[in-house]
Amino acid sequence: MGFLDSFLSGKKEQLDKGLEKSKENFFSKLGKAIAGKSTVDDDVLDNLEEILVSSDVGIQTTVKIIDRIKARVARDKYLGTAELDRILKEEVAALLVETDSTDRPFALPENHKPYVLMVVGVNGVGKTTTIGKLAAQYIKNGKKVVLGAGDTFRAAAVDQLKRWGERTGATVISKGMNTDPSAVAYETIEAGVKENADIIILDTAGRLHTKVNLMAELSKIKRVMQKVVADAPHDVMLVLDGSTGQNAVIQAREFTKATEVTCLAITKLDGTAKGGVVIGISDEFNVPVRFIGVGEKAEDLQPFDRHAFVEALFKR
Helix, strand or coil, X not given: CCHHHHHHHHHHHHHHHHCHHHHHHHHHHHHXXXXXXXXXXXXXXXXXXXXXXXXXXXXXXXXXXHHHHHHHHHHHCCCEHHHHHHHHHHHHHHHCCCCXXXXXXXXXXXXXXXXXXXXXXXXXXXXXXXXXXXXXXXHHCCCCEEEECCCCCCHHHHHHHHHHHHHHCCEEECCCCCCCHHHHHHHHHHHHHHCCCCEEEEECCCCCCCHHHHHHHHHHHHHHHCCCCCCCCCEEEEEEEHHHCHHHHHHHHHHHHHCCCCEEEEECCCCCCCCCHHHHHHHHHCCCEEEEECCCCHHHEEECCHHHHHHHHCCC
């Protein structure tokens, strides 16, 4: 078995384990919904709709899935409940926004060096931890990483990023607590260019209380970055806590209004029955999920593969 096959095999096992509670929750309900039924009729569809909503897939996305299944029932005239798993898998995979290939884990765009990633999200979602885990994995894959401690309202965030830097060997740029996040952003980009970094990851504040303040702060950070790297940031990643279900959807709604979010990282999917939220968020906001967190270790933050995710979620 080559490196890539071994890597992907390990990721699959972590994904299966991480989605266990979501899977058990969904299939225990689905089993009851189709008990004694041989065809997908209105009762089955009504029950399926309720199951999808209660699994945090979201109303808007649930309606799309149900409508697509209804169309298939009408087209095929007969649809047995035994086929429901396969059809659900196909329709869910079709709704997930395609993301980058996972054939080259933690590869970076060749046309950007340094590649600048700005990370946003509210406190408590695992934003700073996600940055640290990303740093660990990029460094493991031979990349030079510079981190910016731009969440200057929280001493814990600054200290935590410094510890990740010590642990991984990433350079961390910090001006301490209660300093201007934009100044941190400028110095971080400047250091990244000087050090010929492959990737620069900037943490940002997680407790700006209104959308206006948030928009102003993020816009200012972008303007300052662009004084050093004209097209920075190359991506804005929103980190969401998957275990909060519909609260994560509300956060996604606010952040996508405040700034141009280009990709998502959804954390804490292990230990929760709310894994369906990944489907609803990807569909509603038409933003690709780039990473998902299915455990505590750095390697448990893994590149998102929509087909592997659906296979794991529907694996009995």
